[in-house]
Amino acid sequence: MYILAIDQGTTSTRAIVFDADGAIVALDQREHRQSFPRPGWVEHDPVEIWHNVQAVSTRALDQAGLSRADVAAIGITNQRETTILWDAATGEPVHPAIVWQDTRTDALIRTLAGDAGPDRFRDRCGLPLATYFAAPKVVWLLDNVPGLRARAEAGEIRFGTVDTWLIEKLTGRHVTDVTNASRTMLMNLTTLDWDDELLAAFGIPRVMLPEIGSSSYVYGEAKTMLHGVPVASALGDQQAALFGQACFSPGEAKCTYGTGSFLLLNTGTRPVSSERGLVTTVGYRIGDADPVYALEGSIAITGSLVQWLRDNLGLIASAPEINELAATVEDNGGCYIVPAFAGLFAPHWRPDARGVITGLTGYVTKGHLARAALEATAWQVKDVVDAMMAEAAVPLETLKVDGGMTASDLLMAFQADVLDVPVVRPTVAETTALGAAYAAGLAVGFWPDTDTLRAKWHVDRRWEPSMPADQRDRGHALWLRAVERSFGWAD
Ligand SMILES: Nc1ncnc2c1ncn2[C@@H]1O[C@H](COP(=O)(O)OP(=O)(O)O)[C@@H](O)[C@H]1O
Numbered sequence: 001m002y003i004l005a006i007d008q009g010t011t012s013t014r015a016i017v018f019d020a021d022g023a024i025v026a027l028d029q030r031e032h033r034q035s036f037p038r039p040g041w042v043e044h045d046p047v048e049i050w051h052n053v054q055a056v057s058t059r060a061l062d063q064a065g066l067s068r069a070d071v072a073a074i075g076i077t078n079q080r081e082t083t084i085l086w087d088a089a090t091g092e093p094v095h096p097a098i099v100w101q102d103t104r105t106d107a108l109i110r111t112l113a114g115d116a117g118p119d120r121f122r123d124r125c126g127l128p129l130a131t132y133f134a135a136p137k138v139v140w141l142l143d144n145v146p147g148l149r150a151r152a153e154a155g156e157i158r159f160g161t162v163d164t165w166l167i168e169k170l171t172g173r174h175v176t177d178v179t180n181a182s183r184t185m186l187m188n189l190t191t192l193d194w195d196d197e198l199l200a201a202f203g204i205p206r207v208m209l210p211e212i213g214s215s216s217y218v219y220g221e222a223k224t225m226l227h228g229v230p231v232a233s234a235l236g237d238q239q240a241a242l243f244g245q246a247c248f249s250p251g252e253a254k255c256t257y258g259t260g261s262f263l264l265l266n267t268g269t270r271p272v273s274s275e276r277g278l279v280t281t282v283g284y285r286i287g288d289a290d291p292v293y294a295l296e297g298s299i300a301i302t303g304s305l306v307q308w309l310r311d312n313l314g315l316i317a318s319a320p321e322i323n324e325l326a327a328t329v330e331d332n333g334g335c336y337i338v339p340a341f342a343g344l345f346a347p348h349w350r351p352d353a354r355g356v357i358t359g360l361t362g363y364v365t366k367g368h369l370a371r372a373a374l375e376a377t378a379w380q381v382k383d384v385v386d387a388m389m390a391e392a393a394v395p396l397e398t399l400k401v402d403g404g405m406t407a408s409d410l411l412m413a414f415q416a417d418v419l420d421v422p423v424v425r426p427t428v429a430e431t432t433a434l435g436a437a438y439a440a441g442l443a444v445g446f447w448p449d450t451d452t453l454r455a456k457w458h459v460d461r462r463w464e465p466s467m468p469a470d471q472r473d474r475g476h477a478l479w480l481r482a483v484e485r486s487f488g489w490a491d
C-alpha cells in the first residue's frame with residue numbers, strides 16, 4: 001500500500017506517491033497561472049488549482065501503475081493564508097483566490113492597527129497585523145464584492161484557505177486544519193477555536209468559517225476522485241515540512257528555501273509568544289493529542305529574487321545558472337541586495353520597505369550581483385535565527401534544510417558560515433509532501449508512531465561553518481546597514 005500526498009504550492013501543484021519506507025515512487029507536477037491585476041496584487045484561479053490537483057494525482061498514480069485500491073490514504077499540504085470565498089450552494093468561487101503575497105490590504109491593516117499598533121491581536125492569535133494573513137483578505141472581499149457581506153451573513157458564502165477548498169471538493173465537508181487556521185488571525189491559539197473578539201474586530205461572520213480539525217485525522221472519504229480513500233491529513237506547507245523533517249522535539253528547527261523561505265522551530269505543547277518579530281503558530285496536531293506549537297520566521301522573497309534576476313534582468317537563463325555566475329567572483333564585491341519587493345516580513349514587518357541594491361561601484365559585475373542575491377537569502381535567514389535564539393533561549397545545534405534553493409552549494413555553505421552552525425539536508429528533498437504523507441499515514445495506522453518516522457530521516461549532505469568570526473560580523477553589519485536603507489520607501 002502507498003500514500004498519495006498532494007502539495008498545492010504557490011506556483012505549482014505536485015502529487016507524490018510514497019511507499020512504506022517514505023521513499024518516492026512517483027511524482028507529477030503542474031504549474032498554475034499567476035495573475036497580477038494591479039501592482040502588489042496576486043491572484044490564483046481556485047478552479048484551475050482543483051483541476052490541477054486531480055490531473056497530477058491521476059498522472060502520479062498512472063506512472064506508478066497503481067489504482068485507488070493501492071492507496072491507504074491521501075494527505076494534503078498547501079500554500080498557506082491564500083484566501084478563497086465560494087458560494088455554499090454551488091461551490092463556485094465568488095472571486096479569484098487572493099494569494100498570501102498580495103498587498104492590497106495595506107491601508108486596511110493600518111486602519112485596524114490604529115493607535116494599538118500592528119501587535120494589537122498578537123496575544124490571541126500569535127500574529128502581527130500584516131497583509132500576509134487571511135483575515136484582512138476576507139474583509140477586503142466582503143467590502144469590495146457587491147452584495148457579498150449580506151450573503152455571507154445569511155450563510156450563503158464559505159471561507160477557506162486552500163486546504164479547505166480542496167477538502168470540500170474531495171469529501172464535501174467544510175473543514176480546515178488547525179495549522180492553516182492558525183494563519184488566519186481568527187483562531188485563538190490557546191482554545192484552538194475561532195475567537196469571537198477577533199471575529200468582531202474584523203467584522204467577519206462566524207457562519208462562513210469552516211470547522212477546525214487536527215492535522216493528522218480522517219477528514220472523510222474522497223468522493224470525486226480515488227473514491228472511498230480516506231483524506232487523512234491537512235497541514236500548511238511549512239508545518240508539513242517541519243513534520244517531514246521529523247522535528248518532533250522542542251528545539252528542533254527546519255528552514256525551507258523556496259520562492260520565500262520559512263524557518264520553524266518546534267517549541268513544544270505551549271505557545272511561545274514573540275517580541276522580536278517572529279510569529280507563533282500551530283506546528284501540528286496529531287488526532288486528539290495536545291497541539292505542538294512553533295515559532296516561525298517568514299521571509300517573503302528568497303528564491304523569487306533569483307527568478308527576478310532571470311526574468312526581469314535576464315542575467316541568467318535558468319535559476320541554477322545563478323551559481324555559475326556567482327562562482328565567477330570571489331565575493332560580493334561590496335554589493336548587497338535587500339529584496340524587499342513586498343515590504344519585509346520577519347523579523348522586521350516593514351510594509352514600507354522596498355528593494356535596494358547598495359554598495360555599487362564601477363568594480364561591481366553581474367557576478368557580484370548573483371553572489372549578493374544568494375547571500376541575501378542567507379542573511380535574511382540569519383536575522384530570523386538570531387531573533388529565534390534570543391527568544392527561545394536554546395542554542396541551535398544544526399539547521400535542517402529543504403526546498404529548491406538547497407540545490408545551491410554556494411548558498412548552503414554561506415548559510416552555515418553566517419549562522420556558524422552546520423546545515424544538513426535530508427535524503428528525501430520533498431519534505432513538504434513527505435510531512436503530509438506521514439501525517440496521513442499516522443491517522444490510518446499505515447505508520448505506528450513518530451519514532452518510526454524519525455528513524456526514516458537520513459542525512460544526504462552536511463555543510464560545516466568555516467568563516468572566521470570577524471569576517472562574519474563585518475558582513476553582517478554591512479547587511480544590516482543595507483536593510484536600514486530599504487525602510488521608509490513606500491508610503
Ligand atoms: N540551483 C538553484 N540555485 C539557487 N536557487 C534555485 C536553484 N534551483 C531553484 N532555485 C530557486 O528555488 C525556487 C524554487 O524552489 P521550490 O522549493 O520549488 O519553490 P516553491 O515550492 O516555493 O515554488 C525558485 O524561486 C528558484 O529561483
Ligand SMILES: O=P(O)(O)OC[C@H](O)CO
Nearest residue numbers: 009010079080100237258
Ligand atoms: O507555496 P510555498 O512553498 O511558496 O509556501 C508559501 C507559504 O505557505 C506562505 O506562507
